[in-house]
Amino acid sequence: xxxxxxxxxxxxxxxxxxxxxxxxxxxxxxxKSGPVLSRxxxxxxxxxxxxxxxxxxxxxxxxxxxxxxxxxxxxRRVEPGTKAxxxxxxxxxxxxxxxMDGIPVADYAISQSCIPxxxxxxxxxxxxxxSHFEVLCDDESARELVRHVTxxxxxxxxxxxxxxxxxxxxxxxxxxxxxxxxxxxxxxxxGVWDSFCIPLVEIICIDGPCGLRLSSLCPVRYSRLTPAExxxxxxYLSGQVxx
Amino acid sequence: MSRLGIFVDRKTLSSAxxxxxxxxxxxxxxEMGHGAEFIFPVDIRKIPQVDGLFIRARTDPMNITYxxxxxxxxxxxxxxxDPDSIQVCSDKVHxxxxxxxxxxxxxxxxxxxxxxxxxxxxxxxxxxxxxxxVVKEPSTSFSLRVEKVEAPGxxxxxxxxxxxxxxxxxxxxxxxxxxxxRVGVLRGRFLYACKYIIPSQTFKIQDSVNGxxxxxxxxxxxxxxxxxxVIDLGIRAGRAIGxxxxxxxxxxxxxxxxxxxxxxxxxxxxxxxTAYPHVYREIVHTLLEV
Ligand SMILES: Nc1ncnc2c1ncn2[C@@H]1O[C@H](COP(=O)(O)OP(=O)(O)O)[C@@H](O)[C@H]1O
Ligand SMILES: [Mg+2]
Numbered sequence: 183x184x185x186x187x188x189x190x191x192x193x194x195x196x197x198x199x200x201x202x203x204x205x206x207x208x209x210x211x212x213x214k215s216g217p218v219l220s221r222x223x224x225x226x227x228x229x230x231x232x233x234x235x236x237x238x239x240x241x242x243x244x245x246x247x248x249x250x251x252x253x254x255x256x257x258r259r260v261e262p263g264t265k266a267x268x269x270x271x272x273x274x275x276x277x278x279x280x281x282m283d284g285i286p287v288a289d290y291a292i293s294q295s296c297i298p299x300x301x302x303x304x305x306x307x308x309x310x311x312x313s314h315f316e317v318l319c320d321d322e323s324a325r326e327l328v329r330h331v332t333x334x335x336x337x338x339x340x341x342x343x344x345x346x347x348x349x350x351x352x353x354x355x356x357x358x359x360x361x362x363x364x365x366x367x368x369x370x371x372x373g374v375w376d377s378f379c380i381p382l383v384e385i386i387c388i389d390g391p392c393g394l395r396l397s398s399l400c401p402v403r404y405s406r407l408t409p410a411e412x413x414x415x416x417x418y419l420s421g422q423v424x425x
Numbered sequence: 426m427s428r429l430g431i432f433v434d435r436k437t438l439s440s441a442x443x444x445x446x447x448x449x450x451x452x453x454x455x456e457m458g459h460g461a462e463f464i465f466p467v468d469i470r471k472i473p474q475v476d477g478l479f480i481r482a483r484t485d486p487m488n489i490t491y492x493x494x495x496x497x498x499x500x501x502x503x504x505x506x507d508p509d510s511i512q513v514c515s516d517k518v519h520x521x522x523x524x525x526x527x528x529x530x531x532x533x534x535x536x537x538x539x540x541x542x543x544x545x546x547x548x549x550x551x552x553x554x555x556x557x558x559v560v561k562e563p564s565t566s567f568s569l570r571v572e573k574v575e576a577p578g579x580x581x582x583x584x585x586x587x588x589x590x591x592x593x594x595x596x597x598x599x600x601x602x603x604x605x606x607r608v609g610v611l612r613g614r615f616l617y618a619c620k621y622i623i624p625s626q627t628f629k630i631q632d633s634v635n636g637x638x639x640x641x642x643x644x645x646x647x648x649x650x651x652x653x654x655v656i657d658l659g660i661r662a663g664r665a666i667g668x669x670x671x672x673x674x675x676x677x678x679x680x681x682x683x684x685x686x687x688x689x690x691x692x693x694x695x696x697x698x699t700a701y702p703h704v705y706r707e708i709v710h711t712l713l714e715v
Contacts, residue, residue, distance in 0.1 A: 242486055242487055242516075243516065243518075243563055243564065243590070243591040243592060243593065244592050245538060245539075245540065245592040245593075247592075248518060248536075248538070248592060248593050251518065251519060251522065252522070255522045255523070255526055256526075264512070265508075265509075265512065268486045268491070268508075268512060269495070272486070272487070272491060272492060272495075274469070274492050274496075275491070275492055275495045275496075278495070278496065278499050279499070282499060291470075292466060292467055292469050292470075292489070292492070293467055294466060294467050306466075306488070306489050306492065307487070307488060307489075308485065308487045308488060310487075337488075337489075338466040338467065338489050
């Protein structure tokens with residue numbers, strides 16, 4: 183009988199997959215500089231038996247996604263879960279999950295043809311990434327942008343109306359904390375953390391007459407972090423700040 | 426009377442076979458005293474108004490079918506395919522990891538990350554699994570990104586191409602056969618069986634040979650003609666994934682039957698159910714009457 187074998191590749195030598203727990207964690211506490219947030223590196227923090235994986239790319243079929251999947255397959259407790267990841271980065275699903283968890287979310291529709299401006303639109307297809315949204319300002323340019331996002335009408339898209347005076351606000355959330363001083367954004371980040379448990383994520387909101395509402399969640403490249411955000415993330419990773 | 430929603434996209438509607446199959450499904454629901462309506466991507470908001478949702482479009486966590494499935498699940502509406510089944514079956518790493526964990530027989534299989542596929546590792550893989558090997562990009566369907574390789578260099582080449590779409594790929598021992606069994610499983614029970622006869626020009630059930638697409642032959646096989654070990658393995662594989670509708674592909678290798686793939690959203694438009702006239706009734710029953 184042929185039987186398969188589950189091969190869990192250990193990280194290659196010199197790779198920045200850091201697993202901080204026990205003595206390593208205590209050691210890191212004393213370390214001056216935190217772990218290196220190099221491109222593509224995956225880090226983890228353990229707290230109360232739950233491993234929190236930090237990555238700049240959690241997308242479906244990414245290294246981080248599979249690292250999490252292997253932990254889940256073996257019955258270990260890991261956050262974010264693969265289901266939360268899939269939910270987070272498909273806009274209508276993200277908004278529905280958030281809404282059910284009590285987070286204020288943008289009104290949205292799923293369309294396949296042109297819609298009136300002003301609006302924010304997100305592609306819904308295999309190659310769409312939430313960080314590539316488009317803002318339709320006038321009906322003139324809307325046609326062209328919709329054509330682009332739908333690949334000539336082939337795929338549907340998610341649209342969110344922008345009311346008069348509404349603006350897009352974005353903030354990077356690190357373990358549910360944002361550097362923004364706006365209490366509404368801080369509350370949004372806390373809610374998103376409770377619902378999705380993604381340690382590093384950018385929150386895109388529409389700020390309009392009905393207050394701040396979630397528009398989407400996006401991945402964050404380490405290279406885009408401000409020095410303050412970088413320090414906060416490093417502090418979490420080296421155990422200087424506790425979850 | 427309940428209402429069945431059948432989720433379709435433009436691709437489903439573009440094929441005559443698919444269209445006929447959809448009409449048979451609708452007719453089955455109506456004969457059972459239920460209503461049936463088609464739901465298009467732009468109608469996703471209507472999903473909470475139906476009593477059960479049957480998705481008939483290529484499923485993937487990254488496309489609109491996942492949105493439809495997840496919306497049904499949020500609303501507590503029975504759905505085939507449910508979000509978990511889509512997640513597991515659309516990704517061959519996930520699917521094989523699940524089958525192996527549950528002790529379901531599959532060809533010897535390894536997962537390779539782009540981070541550790543070096544020429545030395547490629548040679549080791551051949552030592553472990555023998556030659557030839559089958560390489561798969563995890564999201565492949567319709568045999569699109571499945572290739573047979575005979576040497577480490579070839580493995581590296583194919584894998585590098587697939588790494589553009591996925592950080593991990595699947596490599597698998599090659600199991601020779603002239604046909605695949607397809608066992609349909611619904612809620613953990615046997616539903617139908619057929620054979621997919623592999624075209625002589627290729628090792629896959631669908632391929633492009635000299636620019637022409639070659640398709641497999643489909644032969645619906647009544648239950649008494651299917652080896653019990655094949656039915657048993659199909660059921661175990663379906664149960665390892667979940668409680669939905671699955672098409673389990675099985676090869677009879679030298680060491681006994683093994684699962685090549687568990688498909689969610691199995692096709693029913695190719696004559697798979699000729700010997701099983703009640704397939705749609707059972708699906709409708711599961712969605713609306715259980
Ligand atoms: N390990 C294997 N040995 C021999 N043939 C295989 C193997 N795996 C797949 N094939 C052939 O390739 C076809 C496609 O592979 P499969 O895993 O089903 O991918 P897909 O999801 O693209 O259909 C199968 O139907 C089978 O005929
Ligand atoms: Mg297949």
